[in-house]
Amino acid sequence: MKRLIIVTFFTCLLVPLCISFSQAATITFEDLVTNQTTGTPYASIIEQGYTVAATSWYLYAHQDGWGTNSGSSNGTKYIMVGSTAPSLRVTKNDDGLFGIASIDLSEHYNLTNLPHPDYVTYTATKFSFTGIKSDNTEINASFTMDGISDGTNGLADFETYLFGEEWSSLKALIVTPINDRDVWYADTYRYGGVDNIVVSASQVPIPPSVWLLGAGLAGLVGLRRKFFRK
Ligand SMILES: [Ca+2]
Ligand SMILES: [Ca+2]
Numbered sequence: 001m002k003r004l005i006i007v008t009f010f011t012c013l014l015v016p017l018c019i020s021f022s023q024a025a026t027i028t029f030e031d032l033v034t035n036q037t038t039g040t041p042y043a044s045i046i047e048q049g050y051t052v053a054a055t056s057w058y059l060y061a062h063q064d065g066w067g068t069n070s071g072s073s074n075g076t077k078y079i080m081v082g083s084t085a086p087s088l089r090v091t092k093n094d095d096g097l098f099g100i101a102s103i104d105l106s107e108h109y110n111l112t113n114l115p116h117p118d119y120v121t122y123t124a125t126k127f128s129f130t131g132i133k134s135d136n137t138e139i140n141a142s143f144t145m146d147g148i149s150d151g152t153n154g155l156a157d158f159e160t161y162l163f164g165e166e167w168s169s170l171k172a173l174i175v176t177p178i179n180d181r182d183v184w185y186a187d188t189y190r191y192g193g194v195d196n197i198v199v200s201a202s203q204v205p206i207p208p209s210v211w212l213l214g215a216g217l218a219g220l221v222g223l224r225r226k227f228f229r230k
Contacts, residue, residue, distance in 0.1 A: 023201035024101075027052060027090075029077045032061035039066055039080065049093050050199060054085035055174070062193070065152045069113055071193070072106035072149045072157035078195035080108050082124060083188060087176040090197060097134055097202035099168035103175065104158040105143065106193035110151030122185075123149070124177035124192035127161070132172040139166060142178070145192075158195060169202050 025048040034040040041058035044051055052059075060080040064073050072078075081088050092098045107123045114120060126144040133139065141163070149157040167173075177192030 025049065025199055027197040027199065029061060029079055029195060032077055032079075034061040034063045034066070034077060036063065036066055039063075042079075045079070046093065050098070050197075051089075051091050051093055052079070052197070053089045053091075054081065055087040055089055057084035059085040059088065067115070069151040070110055070115060071151065072108055072110065073152045074104065074106070074156075074158045074195060075152075076195065078104075078106070078158075078193050080191055080193055081175070082108070082177045082191035087174050088194060090173040090175070090199070091171070092199075092201065095171075097169045097171060098199050099170065099202055100131070100163050100173050101167075101198040101200065102160050102162050102196070103194065103198070104160050104196040105145060106158040106195075107145055107147065107149040108177075108191040108193045110149055110157075111147070112150045112153070121179075121181050121183050122189035122191055123179070124190045125180050126178045127192060128176045128178055129161075129163075130174040130176075131167050131170045132174070134169050134171055136171075158193065160196070 027047045027050060029045065029047070031047065032040065032042070032045065039060035039062040041060055042054070043058060044053035045059075045061075061077060062071055062080055063077050064075055065071075071080075090100070105127050109119055109123050111120055111123065124145070125147070126142055128142040129140065131139045143159075143161045146159060148155050151157070175194060177190045179186040179190035
């Protein structure tokens with residue numbers, strides 16, 4: 001009987017674990033086509049079963065060191081949002097619900113190597129996040145960046161923002177760069193870099209029949225062993 005209880009316990013434990021771990025994904029943008037000069041515009045990007053779309057016009061794909069080392073760097077490709085693409089909208093392609101665990105964010109420009117000194121005021125200072133839940137309620141958060149962005153040099157330009165557990169069962173996630181400097185064009189010029197969006201499909205509830213089946217199978221195994229021992 002002791003063995004039966006142990007087998008049942010582990011069967012029930014493993015079934016939901018296998019389902020939840022297999023559905024996590026990191027959107028890295030490494031498959032995007034881009035170039036060394038201006039970057040490449042995209043209206044939307046599909047990766048790993050998710051769509052990352054600009055809420056208007058284009059977002060841009062950039063590669064590390066683009067321009068004359070004009071952008072933020074994390075050694076990989078990433079996307080720029082802001083100006084003509086005010087926000088990003090992340091959705092799951094099958095209209096399923098998902099959770100967001102983390103996102104990497106940067107100031108977009110290399111602030112030590114600007115094409116023009118005014119460009120420092122074009123760069124986002126923070127990001128806001130809005131999660132739209134399955135019942136259409138919203139959750140919100142924001143993140144102020146460190147203002148460090150030195151291109152392909154030594155300092156880390158991107159920072160990772162970690163979301164809490166409440167950022168689950170989302171229909172959509174909206175990511176908006178914000179420029180809170182006291183300049184009249186701040187609403188227009190607020191470029192930010194985005195990379196490594198870590199998402200996971202919301203766990204599919206295990207139907208009671210599956211739990212019963214698991215427990216039943218475990219019971220059969222236990223009885224069989226008990227029978228043969230006699
Ligand atoms: Ca990347
Ligand atoms: Ca930074």
